[in-house]
Amino acid sequence: MSLGFQKQLNILDYGLASLWRRKTKNICVIIVFSLVIFLLSSFQFLTGALTSVAEKTLRFAPEITVQRMVAGRQEQIPLAYVAKLQNIFGIRGVEPRIWGYHFSTVTGANITVLGLTSFDKRLEKSLLVGRLPRFGQAGEVVLGQGVVRDLNLQNRRKFALFRPDLSQKTFTVVAEFKPESELLTADIMLMSMADGRDFFNMSSDFATDLVVQVANPAEIENIARKIGQILADTRVVTRPQIQKTYSLVFGWRSGFGSVCLLTSLAAFIILAWDKASGMTPEEKREIGILKLLGWQTSDVLAVRFYEGFAVSVLALVLGCTLGYVHIAFFEGVLFRPLMFGWSVLTPNLQLSPEIHLTDVLLVTCFSVLPYLVATVIPAWRAASVPPDSAMR
Amino acid sequence: MIMIVLKDLCKIYNKGQVNEVAALSGINLQIRENEVLCLKGSSGSGKSTLLAIMGCVFPPTSGVAEVGGKKLSRLPDRFLTLHRRGLIGFIFQQFNILPQLTVLDNVMVPLMVLGYPPVARRKKALAILKRLGVSHRADFPASQVSGGELQRVAIARALVNNPAIILADEPTAHLDHKLSLSFLDFMMELKEEGKTIILTSHDPLVADHVCVDRIVEMADGRIISSCS
Structure with a gap:
């Protein structure tokens, strides 16, 4: 094993041991962080599941619907x-x-x-x-x-x-x-x-309206245009337009919810930043001693990185798993009012969340990365100064 | 062979600011390999700053500081650390032991960044703890051992990577007479092994000990006397 790789393993070992020594505090951080990620991932999975259900059901929607319009309102x-x-x-x-x-x-x-x-x-x-x-x-x-x-x-x-x-x-x-x-x-x-x-x-x-079936689905838009030309007093709605509308409705609702949840995530990251930048004298002293004993600034940062990475990845896995369970087994009960509340007859459907790599990447980008930045940058600032304070 | 060379050395803290302090000025000093040097002086005389420069903690503001053949003023922080890691062992006044770690873990800390695998670093750390008579405390949290044992742990940590230079800042300040003598006897052993040792101290016991080859007295950031 190369010396550099062994050194990184040793630093990882030190970082994980350091996490374990402050287990109460770190478990609390993981719980809160998981909760925030759980909310965010639930939203992503719920949106994905709803879009998927809509797509499957809309396969049977008419290819073209023709509605008569009088004075801007639909008539028979x-x-x-x-x-x-x-x-x-x-x-x-x-x-x-x-x-x-x-x-x-x-x-x-x-x-x-x-x-x-x-x-x-x-x-x-x-x-x-x-x-x-x-x-x-x-x-x-x-x-x-x-x-x-x-x-x-x-x-x-x-x-x-x-x-x-x-x-x-x-x-x-x-x-x-x-x-x-x-x-x-x-x-x-x-x-x-x-x-x-x-x-x-x-x-x-x-x-109420006319339903038009076309021979070639690729021609839907062309035929819709022709219908519009022949029947000037009608509105022609195509299936792709309906699918797009549903997608936009879910996208808008999901976006609205995500913005709210991202605010709470941002609050958590700011808290993490505040905690990390207000490092205790003991933590600063530890960094000073490590540097005096031959640890480089990059080694100290690696410790903080591994600590932050372990906490955030653990919270990500926990949060996403809880999010999946929330959608698959509890039917997204927390977000039903926002995502389903569009009809008096509220649907009561069984959702099966689909995990897309993009969803997981999105949640990772909004959770793991900011947390790492929030914990590593303050440590970098503390570790960049000469370690002589630890000598006094 | 000359181990440390200091020429016209100056160190100014907070240069150009209202709280500017000239901690060292016009320091000229040479320390031979295997020499034991005691830096004497009252509090604020610049002993610790001089020790920090010799320990590659920070470079001087001006002048030449050459430690182990390398000019420090030209080395960035990264290389100062690398140089310090292989050449210097520190023993601090307050011991600077990490209280949350065990005694063994404290001694192993310098070896971690040298790439020692777990078994090898444990073996090496236990060997040095045994030599200093504290191996029975290896798995104790450092916060639960006595002051005398803590100092031996600090010495073990300073020696574990076998440095050529030992720097000790007021090493007997928190020890009783018996423990101070025991510490100085151990310094004698290290001198016999060929180590270069620089001690700072107020304590006459240190200056008068047979292990000390030379006493350098400082006041107001200057060397005022040097005697062998």
């Missing part, structure tokens, strides 16, 4: 518009859709009612527990988990809701959306187009 779209779109090259199909909200006066929640003319068969396998509604059977619906909870259905499969004219419409639950898709499906009640119209008392010549 005439079914005659379907024929205008069918001649555009690249469009595989156009279907009208009913999309509206039913306000529950009992719970104060909004249920999103979705009526379709056809159902994507893939939905049944990947997002549903049960089967899709049959078009011949009036009143068959698929419910999101939030709606099931809100209506307090438990094992009941039949329920009734009021139409706008206060007459009742009876529904039969044929399936529920899987809990893992709750982020986006919690408040949805899916039914046939005919049931949607019946429920909202809508005219049979109109729909």
Whole structure:
């Protein structure tokens, strides 16, 4: 083993022994530091998990949605518009859709009612527990988990809701959306187009919007542009735009939370800096004695570096592990109000955090590096002066 | 062979500031290899500053200080430390033992940066502690051993890397008569081994001891007398 390497091992040995000698203080630092990292990493993992759930669920979102706009507000779209779109090259199909909200006066929640003319068969396998509604059977619906909870259905499969004219419409639950898709499906009640119209008392010549399927997904933007040109009074929304919107919503919420947490991390780093720069006379004396005994400034710094590195890496591992457990097993309970609080029917989904190297690197950059700087620089200042004070 | 050469040596603390202090001025001194020199003088006479320069702790403000063949004024801090590490052993007035470490760990500290592996440095440190009669205290925390034992630990630490020069600043200031004599007898042993020793002391017991070859008296940062 080379002399230089052995020397570094010896310095590491001295640094770790030094940490152990001040174990009470260092354990307290590790606990507080881990807590801050836990909050930060929880946020990162939660954002990642939510984005991932949104991406998986939005795979079934329509490729293009066409909404009619009147005076800047969305209005019902005439079914005659379907024929205008069918001649555009690249469009595989156009279907009208009913999309509206039913306000529950009992719970104060909004249920999103979705009526379709056809159902994507893939939905049944990947997002549903049960089967899709049959078009011949009036009143068959698929419910999101939030709606099931809100209506307090438990094992009941039949329920009734009021139409706008206060007459009742009876529904039969044929399936529920899987809990893992709750982020986006919690408040949805899916039914046939005919049931949607019946429920909202809508005219049979109109729909809420039109859903367009394209033959080649790479052409979505081109076809959307063409639709916009043909139907000048419409707003054309593409699936990538919806995905981007969700991503921005989570990104904004995560960013807001991260800024708050980074403030607490900064406070901790400032505290660490303050502690390290206000080195006790004993610590300064120790540095002076080590230098008199032949330790170089770089050797003293290496001791502080190894100490800081051990504390911060241990806190990082602990904090990230706690963050993972918080998301995976406690469903991010601390941050639910901030990240999930966008609907009255709060989703209750099971998240599986995905650890990305960039997330871990980000947390490391905002925790380990500042802590190292906060502990090593004051030691460097103390170690850079001649050690004669230790002689007196 | 000349071990230490000091020519027109000056040391000014806080130069150019209102609290400027001229600690040493016009010091000329040569110390031979294997010589034992005692620096006498009242408090504030500059003994400790002179010892610090000879110990490569800091360079002089002006003049020449050559220790072990190297001119200190041209050496940056990094090389002063490297030079000190291989050449000089310090024994301090307050012993400067690290109280949070064990006796053995204290003695091993200088060996750590010399790249000794754990087993070798433990063996070397235990051997020197045994020679000084304190090996039975090896695993004791340094804060729990007596003053006499603590000084022997300090001597062990100064000698563990086998330095050519031993610098001792007021080594008997905190020892009783018996322990002071024991310390001086040990210095005699070191002299017989060929070490160069420089002691600073107020204590007449040190100046009168047979191990001392020369006494240099200082006052107000100057050498006022030198006698063999």
